[in-house]
Amino acid sequence: MxxxxxxxxxxxxxxxxxxxxxxxxxxxxxxxxxxxxxxxxxxxxxxxxxxxxxxxxxxxxxxxxxxxxxxxxxxxxxxxxxxxxxxxxxxxxxxxxxxxxxxxxxxxxxxxxxxxxxxxxxxxxxxxxxxxxxxxxxxxxxxxxxxxxxxxxxxxxxxxxxxxxxxxxxxxxxxxxxxxSACKSGATKLKNMIAETDELIVCPGVYDGLSARIALRVGFSALCWNNGICLGQPDLGIAHLHDMKEHAEMIANLDPYGPPLIADMDTGYGALRLANSVKSYIRAGVAGFHIEDQVINKRCGHLQGKRVVPAEEFYSRVIAAKSAKDAMHSDIVLIARTDALQIHGYDECIERLKVARKVGANVGLLEGFTSKEMAAQAVKDLAPWPLLLNMVENGTTPVITTNEAKEMGFRIMIFSFASIAPAYVAIQSTLERLKAEGVVGTPKDVTPLKLFDMCGLQELMAIDIEAGGSSFVNGV
Structure with a gap:
């Protein structure tokens, strides 16, 4: 704006x-x-x-x-x-x-x-x-x-x-x-986007408030947040409910009636805490979440050495999440994710997702496709159930474009590293230049005012004026 x-x-x-x-x-x-x-x-x-x-x-x-x-x-x-x-x-x-x-x-x-x-x-x-x-x-x-x-x-x-x-x-x-509908929750909005349109919902991954603000400014219809790396830690299940919920809540409430936010819930943070995790995400304003079948000490879906729980335990996680969602009378979108491909193969993944669908999951996610053909086949095998594609470039899945994903029939596509990977490259390059040359080299059009405008300065100025304040009489 x-x-x-x-x-x-x-x-x-x-x-x-x-x-x-x-x-x-x-x-x-x-x-x-x-x-x-x-x-x-x-x-x-x-x-x-x-x-x-x-x-x-x-x-x-x-x-x-x-x-x-x-x-x-x-x-x-x-x-x-x-x-x-x-x-x-x-x-x-x-x-x-x-x-x-x-x-x-x-x-x-x-x-x-x-x-x-x-x-x-x-x-x-x-x-x-x-x-x-x-x-x-x-x-x-x-x-x-x-x-x-x-x-x-x-x-x-x-x-x-x-x-x-x-x-x-x-x-x-x-x-x-x-x-x-102007005041619909993000959950209801996401639910309707899936049910009432046939468009591919493209969600860039954001990792903090600034990256989320940029995604909102660019005009994406939804966002995703699923990276414990914001804590400066590898994605090995180190981030827990408090960490994930706190960051997701901040991002979801930058624009609470705007693009819905899909957030990672990892394994639910323990069997006894899973219902509380779902309720916490609902109260935080999260629109959808994916819960997976890895063991508690999980790792990024695009790393080797993953381990998954027995299928029955995965189903119980989905059932518990569905019960918590129903208890809150929420439209939050429950996404069942399986990481079993690496261990048990494709057929086991399809079976797990079919049962997850039966016990209440709204959307399916088969993590780590190893070919485009496999991704397209999964959509066919689980049709008409909506599937989410997690596109991590340079991970285990070959690059699939949004047009290709839409052609295959995916309904949601998240790009988990869309913000964090280029940020890593840019920050490292800039800091190396600072160390070597003693200068940052910020482009001349990137001023403090421009950054603050990106972060909602004009809205805050309007609030001050509406309240009869004079904080910005002399400008900024």
């Missing part, structure tokens, strides 16, 4: 639409659907304009997140040239816009205001549009009566705004609903 606070306290934000940067127009055809997503940490009033052939825009890049489709929340202008949205937001609000205009170029822009500032700045006026060039944006129209709101329009991309405003009719009785 990119946002700026003007001198009068107005926050303006521009987002990626359908994974495209605005810059300044979006190509659309009749019947196209656009997903607009906003995340604000304070109550805001959200106004947006979908307008054909708009004047020059600032084209600020932003973020898009995938979410479940929502009911239409759009009104159409009398001249059919534009559509207007007006709604009050909470933590996250998502709108699906279905175009019924003729094919052409459209731009979706937003103006958001902390609730108190909107009253102060606009005196509770509902809709605002911007005009001007060279980033000198000024409010050119604001109306106080939502029922007779007007929006400015332009006929060509380079033309000045037409002061003959088009009238937009609002139904004052039937206000736009805040969709219930």
């Amino acid at each position: 990119a946002a700026w606070l003007s001198e009068n306290g107005v926050t303006r934000e521009v987002y990626l639409i359908n994974d495209q940067q605005p810059g300044p127009l979006i190509e659309t055809d009749e019947g196209d659907e656009l997903e607009a997503h906003s995340h604000c940490s304070v109550l805001t009033c959200w106004n947006s304009l979908l307008q054909r052939d708009t004047p020059q825009m600032d084209g600020v890049p932003g973020v898009t997140q995938v979410s479940s489709r929502l009911p239409d929340c759009v009104l159409t202008g009398d001249n059919n040239d534009m559509q207007v949205l007006y709604s009050v937001l909470g933590q996250r609000y998502s709108v699906m816009i279905k175009l019924d205009q003729s094919p052409g170029n459209y731009f979706l822009r937003f103006a958001t205001y902390p609730a108190g500032d909107m009253e102060q700045v606009l005196e509770d006026q509902a809709i605002i549009s911007y005009s001007g060039f060279d980033n000198e944006w000024q409010p050119v129209l604001a109306v106080s009566a939502v029922a007779s709101a007007k929006m400015l329009r332009t006929l060509t991309v380079n033309a000045p705004v037409d002061t003959n405003s088009a009238i937009i009719s609002f139904d004052m009785v039937n206000q736009f609903p805040i969709a219930a």
Whole structure:
């Protein structure tokens, strides 16, 4: 998300639409659907304009997140040239816009205001549009009566705004609903993504708050966290419930109504603790977890020398996890993982996963495929049950692309080392340069402010303004 606070306290934000940067127009055809997503940490009033052939825009890049489709929340202008949205937001609000205009170029822009500032700045006026060039944006129209709101329009991309405003009719009785799914838990969101779509859910592995923030900014629909290496220890089962839950909770709550988080639960941390582990993950906001059949002293699934428990003990782990999930009335996605391939072979893995499915697992994970053919066969042998593919490059599994995984029929694909491996390379290279040359060599565009913006600085500034604070009066 990119946002700026003007001198009068107005926050303006521009987002990626359908994974495209605005810059300044979006190509659309009749019947196209656009997903607009906003995340604000304070109550805001959200106004947006979908307008054909708009004047020059600032084209600020932003973020898009995938979410479940929502009911239409759009009104159409009398001249059919534009559509207007007006709604009050909470933590996250998502709108699906279905175009019924003729094919052409459209731009979706937003103006958001902390609730108190909107009253102060606009005196509770509902809709605002911007005009001007060279980033000198000024409010050119604001109306106080939502029922007779007007929006400015332009006929060509380079033309000045037409002061003959088009009238937009609002139904004052039937206000736009805040969709219930806007506040769905990550678990419910992930469950619905699996059940209601046939898309491959691609989850980059994140290992700390910054890597998670970057993944959120890039716009992935889900994340995964499964690396005890964040403790500076090898993945040998050294991290326990407290360590794993603490890190997973931090990551899941960076954006609690955003992309769901899948977390590793290893073996459940002991038979008597397994139910407590599941409940802890649920309370932490984790959307899904995988539990495996290795012995307590487990190791990374892409190392040699693994040992697994008898099949019956694995099934009891799944049953216990399912019971704990049901006791909490949670939609958390239970992923049954088997590491038996290395010891007992492919057929035993399929049998273990079939029974795990029968006793309540929502998704299966066969760890450590040794060929693409084996991966594709597993999907067929367990169809239509959804399978997760753990893609660890340079591990035991050959590189499988997201397109290949989707073609095979996998439903979820996690890249466990997607963040930690390149971070290791970059950090080592940088520190070696510091030791040898006495300089870090940080790129000039990587400033402290840029890093803090990545970590939610603008949201915190908005909270301060909404609360009447003055911490950022002189900027940052």
